[in-house]
Amino acid sequence: MGWFGQPGNPGINEGLGRYLAHSTLRASVATSRWGALVIITSSLAGSWLVIFMAGGADSMVPHLYYVPILFAAARFGPVAALVVACIAGILAGPLTYVDVAQATTQDPARWLTRTGYFIGIGQLMAWLVGPSLIPITEEIRRLRKEREIRKGLANGEFFLQYQPVYSLADDSYPVVEALIRWQHPVQGHQSPAGFMATAEECHLIHEITDFVLDEACRQASQWRKLAWARNQTPWAVAVNISGRNLELPDLATRVRKTLERHDLPPELLHIEVTESALALENSAFQLRQLKKLGICLAIDDFGTGYSSLSYLNRFPADTLKIDRSLIATLSPDKSSQALARGMILLARSMGMTTVAEGIENGTQLKVGRALEFDYAQGYHLSRPMDAGDIPAFLLADELPPEQSEKRDRL
Secondary structure, X not given: OOHHHOOOOHHHHHHHHHHHHHHHHHHHHHOOHHHHXXXXXXXXXXXXXXXXXXXXXXXXXXXXXXXXXXXXXHHHOHHHHHHHHHHHHHHHOOOOOOEOOOOEOOOXXXXXXXXXXXXXXXXXXXXXXXXXXXXXXXXXXXXXXXXXXXHHHHOOOEEEEEEEEEEOOOOEEEEEEEEEEEEEOOOEEEOHHHOHHHHHHOOOHHHHHHHHHHHHHHHHHHXXXXXXXXXXXXXXXXXXXXXXXXXXXXXXXXXXXHHHHOOXXXXXXXXXXXXXXXXXXXXXXXXXXXXXXXXXXXXXXEOOOOOHHHHHOOOOOOEEEEOHHHHOOOOOOHHHHHHHHHHHHHHHHOOOEEEEEOOOOHHHHHHHHHHOOOEEEOOOOOOOEEHHHHHHHHOXXXXXXXXXXXXXXX
């Protein structure tokens, strides 16, 4: 006998049953709200029409009404199942003759009993599938988002903005950080918080990182030529990579080819990884390979993970970026500065520079100067900008008056 009919393999049949049940439920949840309403409405109308054409309630048992009731229970839950069951009870009761030819009406006790069955079955279905609805709904949402991301990458909906990093030592902006954005055709402008988690789950993070790396290096190469033409020092571009990217065996090769493709010196590329990525098995090897290319490595969001001190000495990092959650607590009060001061001393002892992330006001900047951070970054200094706005901001002879005054105050 075939796989589906083996009496000696109940596990296979049980597994197949679970798979079919899950697939059916998943398909119902995946149906859009309006699509589900159309299915329910057409099923109710179709059930009534079939019974009417068959000659009435005595000619055909109205079991077809269970289809829209069960679908409503699986797609929308118990309230929708109750509403659809009541509508089905009315359609299958006072609106359906016992005998169409004789125009004989039904006995109320008969159709009320049937309505009770409709309601009971609908509520039972909603109760049974309830625990599965949340994970399946999340799965469907993730799959939809994955399709949207793929489509967005293919249609050029993703773009980069750049946020300058300010040097407290010489009042300049030597680095700009590339930040990916998504101009969603329906939802509009989206930050990475709206799509990066999904991208990591479905491995689209590799395509996104390739895009960011390529576009940032291309732009940095153009800025380098412009800076040289103006007798200015070229500024570097910083790119964030994910822990998933560190799993790629050819990561360093990809980075090297991108640098060569855009004729960008490796010292003008900074790569940032979060400290949580340092705990990954192959991260130390991957970062050493990247370091051999001559690029600058930074540990981002430092102070939010669990492996900060134990892993730091294993990695060839050049810069420590202190997380904004720690910078937000900085004030003239010495007690608020203790942790940041300790991190600065730690970084210096390991030959690393420090960046204060999330500088949102003048007080934080003043305290950052007093603590002797090397660099600072945040909305108080500059918001993320489009690539076309960067040269006017960074080239001293083209600074707008308001930006010149702001830099002088810093």
